[in-house]
Amino acid sequence: MAEPGPARGPAAPDGALSPAPMAEKLNPNMGPEAASVPCAARLGFASKLRSTIPKQAEEMKKFNAALVAAAVALCVSTPALAEDLVFTLKNGTHSVLNNFYTSPVGVNAWEDDVFGDQVLEPGESMEITIADGRSVCDYDMRFEFQGDELDTTTDTQNLCELGEYTIHE
Known part of the structure; x- marks a missing residue:
């Protein structure tokens, strides 16, 4: 013990x-x-x-x-982040496309000419990138042709879903 x-x-x-x-x-x-x-x-x-x-x-x-x-x-919110809108624009007319303007639907002024110093010849295509930082998809588009053969044309498209757009006479 x-x-x-x-x-x-x-x-x-x-x-x-x-x-x-x-x-x-x-x-x-x-x-x-x-x-x-x-x-x-x-x-x-x-x-x-x-x-x-x-x-x-x-x-x-x-x-x-x-x-x-x-x-x-x-x-x-991730899908709502702004992404560049990219699509192919094809000139399906017989006239030179001199200017191409876009603007979100509801905005009462056109943005700068997307082509800048370039033109789109008849039958040619160009990849278009709209990198405006917006998260909208619906855009108004304005097409101005060389000469008096074709009138200025406008259209509205959902550019997020658009892969290719052909402008016709």
């Missing part, structure tokens, strides 16, 4: 030694009943700790909900 060590106080009902004498040494004003109260409770931390944990859990739930909402918004 082991030799008894220094006195630690009476044994607790479960056989463990009671911390009561130690508590009395630390604070002589405390009675033996104070030893059974956890240290955090004696210092007043337990009630603060218990009241803080639900608040932190609630804040974490709010943060997680906001994070999920932001991720969903990003996924949903």
Whole structure:
């Protein structure tokens, strides 16, 4: 049998030694009943700790909900980001196409000439890129021909779905 060590106080009902004498040494004003109260409770931390944990859990739930909402918004808004509109324009007339203007439907002014210094000869095709940074698809188009053979022509198309557009007489 082991030799008894220094006195630690009476044994607790479960056989463990009671911390009561130690508590009395630390604070002589405390009675033996104070030893059974956890240290955090004696210092007043337990009630603060218990009241803080639900608040932190609630804040974490709010943060997680906001994070999920932001991720969903990003996924949903991605298709709405502006992309360049690219299609092939073919001159199916017998006249030179001098100028080609576009403007989103509802805008009352034409954008700059898409051709710049170029023209589109009869029967030729040109890849057109409209990189105006808008996220609209429906555009008004204006075609101006060389000479008096053909009148200026306008049309409205969904350029997001358009792969090729042929202007006819």
